[in-house]
Amino acid sequence: MSKKIALFIIMSSLVLISCEFLKKTYNSGSEAVSNVNVFAYTQDIELGKQVQQEIASNPKDFPILPKASNQKIYAYIEQLKSTILNSGQIKYRTEFAWEISIIDDDKTLNAFATPGGYIYIYTGLIKFLDSEDQLIGVLGHEMAHSDRRHSTRQLTKSLGLSMLLDAVLGQRDAVEQILGQLAGLKFSRSNEREADEYSVKYLCNSSYNSDGAAGFFQKLADQPSPPEFLSTHPSPDNRVENMATLETTLNCKGSETNVSRYNQMKALLN
Template sequence: MASSDTYAAHAFHHSFDKERASGAITLTDVHVQFHNDQGQVRFPVSGTQFSLGGASDRLLFIRHPSEPDWNIYTSDLSILKHPALQNDVQIQRRVQQIKNKRRFTWGVFASVVMVLVAIPLLVVLFMDSLTGPLARHVPPEWEQKLGETAFAQYQMGQDFLKQEESDQLLDPLLQPLLQQLQDERYPFQFYISSDDAVNAFALPGGIVVINSGLILKADSADELLGVVAHEISHVTEQHSVRNIMGTAGVYLTINAMLGDMSGLLAMVANAAPYLINQSYSRGFETQADEKGLALLYRAQIEPEGLVTFFEKLREQEQKQLDKVAGEDNRESIESTLQFLSTHPATEDRIDHLQEQINELPHQNTLDLSLPFTTLQERVKRFVAKEDEEPET
């Protein structure tokens, strides 16, 4: 028995109102027939011409040389699976060409979709690397203004050693570092804050705040300068600005990659409140470690100081772990803390820095013990408020 199937279709013919009408195609093993309430046409399967068309090749057009006035089309592409189209060699070849074209079209479409998905994903995954060249387009004056705005907010309620005295105490310690900077983009300014947290932080444009707790906790100038070199590197590598760019979103970042920096620059200009308590990615912290280590070496400052400082941090971490965990579950809590941290685990930083130090050629280093001792003694009096009231 001949196979017969019907498919919804449309046809163009001058006998129809407006020369176009909907109807149905009936396909048998022998004939193709279009019919509706206004008329019909039938022609043999043999010699029928099939071609894809319409948006994304979603329509199949059917014509036969014997009926040149008729142009039939259907969006039901399941018609291509009809057995009648498998019996004629010429039709089968043409149907295979149509199928191949559709596969190619869908392949191209799928590739485009994958690219559209992949580009934002790659931007997110490699945001730290992408923001590097983009950040160089931020005018240094913008960074300085941004840092000054954030610092003005931080100053409220904080005590600082008088700037003139601070400069006098820090200058003999910091000049070896500053003279070895390879980028003169930023005029660095250093402040000493009465804060017992063992820390320092840097703001865009070259502002570096050194806590009294760091100065008093350090056992040598090398330890103090190791931390300061790390913070200087956050500035020279523009990590704060790049952090801001990293939160800008894929759209603004891609626009900037294509040359339109306006969106990112506008975001940078209004980001001051975000800077004081910011954290850096693992990549940025590692880069600051490495750049800071190189700066210390160029300045002939013993780089082991940065390692011994991190060892102090590691001791503090262990004390904190001892407070919250017994020996039975200490390891699991420690690994969890390392995993959740947005900074490289301290142990990893120590090992990485020590490996780099071991590869450095030996050199004589500066003896900065005298200016360091002078600084510590003054800061002790400053914290104890034994002298004149500090500048706020």
């Protein structure tokens, strides 16, 4: 792998974790405001549909791996999704779409969720991960952003309510603006922590190691040349430790990581 590509991967990976590290200036006052969601959950559903359509109509920027010719890998991810949906912890289990798409882009190490439960995972992220518990952990983290409705709250803050309402009504400019922000949306530190925690809760009664997402964050931190930002701004929230502590506190018993099955699945992408 060339240095350039390696750097790109590391930089891209920052998108996922940036939410926590970049949000330095932040006070409890704005946090209180950010926790008020003036959007109705039904509007999350509408907004999600608009964004999903916009993504589907833009294969250049979002080359979705076709479902018809990739049935095995989609069936595999659907199974992981079902485990989370059946955890009894998803508030909008029947209301939101919970539709997962894979974006065929090996250079991007990212995943994102729209309001209303459309989840997008890049092949770059799937290939970077080592085991099934890591993937299901990251999936849980993203699903939590939708289910806890962090996205609409954050978008309201960054773009304003009227932009979101325009998007709900299908105004193309507004939908495009929202889509432009979603993949790199920087959530508040508390939203990130909550998504991490729910990722553990969703898996706590399953056979999986429930802090799989922490394995991913640890792997990022363990890269041979971590971006300077990571070394100079250690996570104030100790996200890996927090997840491990929650796993113990909740007495989660699962330990499966399923490395070999995960590798078989990854091979389908080559």
